[in-house]
Amino acid sequence: LHVQPETHPLSNLVRKLSAIGPLSEEEAAHIYGLPAIVRDFRAGHDLVREGDTPSQACVMLEGLSCRFKIVGEGAKQVFSYHIPGDIPDLQSLHISSMDHTLGTLAPSKVAFVPHRALRNMIVAHPRLGGLLWRDTLVDGSIFREWLCNIGRRSALARIAHMICELHARYDKVGMVEAGTIPFPLTQANLGDAQGLSVVHVNRVMRELKARRLISVSARQLTVLDWEALTDLGDFDPAYLHFTST
Amino acid sequence: LHVQPETHPLSNLVRKLSAIGPLSEEEAAHIYGLPAIVRDFRAGHDLVREGDTPSQACVMLEGLSCRFKIVGEGAKQVFSYHIPGDIPDLQSLHISSMDHTLGTLAPSKVAFVPHRALRNMIVAHPRLGGLLWRDTLVDGSIFREWLCNIGRRSALARIAHMICELHARYDKVGMVEAGTIPFPLTQANLGDAQGLSVVHVNRVMRELKARRLISVSARQLTVLDWEALTDLGDFDPAYLHFTST
């Protein structure tokens, strides 16, 4: 549909943005023209650290990253996962100092786009600016849903909900095949995100497998019963604010 | 400092925005010129409901409101409190459908500003648009801190942290007097925000009073030992992103 081939590094950014709002050919072209430095990282690399004042924004091209803070005596709290197409630290465009860290959870390919180029783009294409703003707002919406998750749902429902979210988001960028999504997360990772201990995450995962809702192997997760999983996790994708396409 | 008298209804919005970034005389004047309808509400009134598609934004002038969702079997999860100067549903400017509800927790005075007027303002004063964007990003930052709170801190630390946040934010808009802040929240409200049962909130509050960290009376809360309270709550105001002023 768009000018550039699907092989352009920023093509899944374009796909993601057009998933959250209409994108004209001209706007897409501007995105493809953005200066970007692409780099590969191993799992466990911090892309941006708490306290940094970045001058560029990250675009996830491949792999998985997460945002987190270290709380109190070393407990880690993860706020969000970021899959290809996401711009995890877009907020640094308007908040100079990072209040949390962004790190990879799997080997990842990341594009860095200078803030300057993004600001110019926003001036030239105010509608694109609105889309980016909207993206940061959806970000906030996801945080709110996670608050519901951690604050009010049982461990079983929490994990189920989180799997549903990942599935829905991977689906939106065309990365689901027969109910199977990439799943490089360790059980410790899951615990950090859901405020649970590793031991308990393990028991919950066992339960989900025993109920034949999911199966996990080789860093891939398959949803066996979407209906039952969304039901258990009290999952309603409205908070992801996908456009009606 | 600014053109308009402190008595203008939107003066605490101006004060709040200049607290999160520099504001020129001209920009302040534009804000004072915004069309606004001011209304009073009793406690417990829903200003905007989940599913609504508002065409105006709320500015808190007096009182207290909160954003929340009903999870599963009627459990309420509160995401944020909103004090005078806040624009709790600014996100509706770019996300048409509300994914949560905004309601008052105390008798409140609210100004409604049409989205259209805000959009015009953003076009006329891009820097103001940036400030508003920044405000929504700080919003997200607060959600993240609440995730840390609920996910990783004990009930005692959570409540302490929340009191510290309220104190810091009230302070920023000049509403703290001798360590005393407005505190219309019931213990059920606190529980809804922190993912705790009323019973447990009660015990935590008793403990905080017993430790001589706070005192509560007549819908006012006084911080008796700020140092100890911030320590207990693991509170670092960096996430509120106040400007250095």
Place this chain on the structure above:
DNA sequence: CGCCGGTTTGAAGAATTTCAAAGGGAGTGG
């Protein structure tokens, strides 16, 4: 006075954590 929403208390029960240790599996070096 009596009601009502909110607070407080006690006691039992559930969910989840912590501690401790064993079991896999994939990559690495010998």
Place this chain on the structure above:
DNA sequence: CCACTCCCTTTGAAATTCTTCAAACCGGCG
């Protein structure tokens, strides 16, 4: 190719935090 290591998963059992249930209390207000 095997042995070793490291990281992750899995399991058991005790301890803790917090919830639920139930009921009393309290203060303001009609």
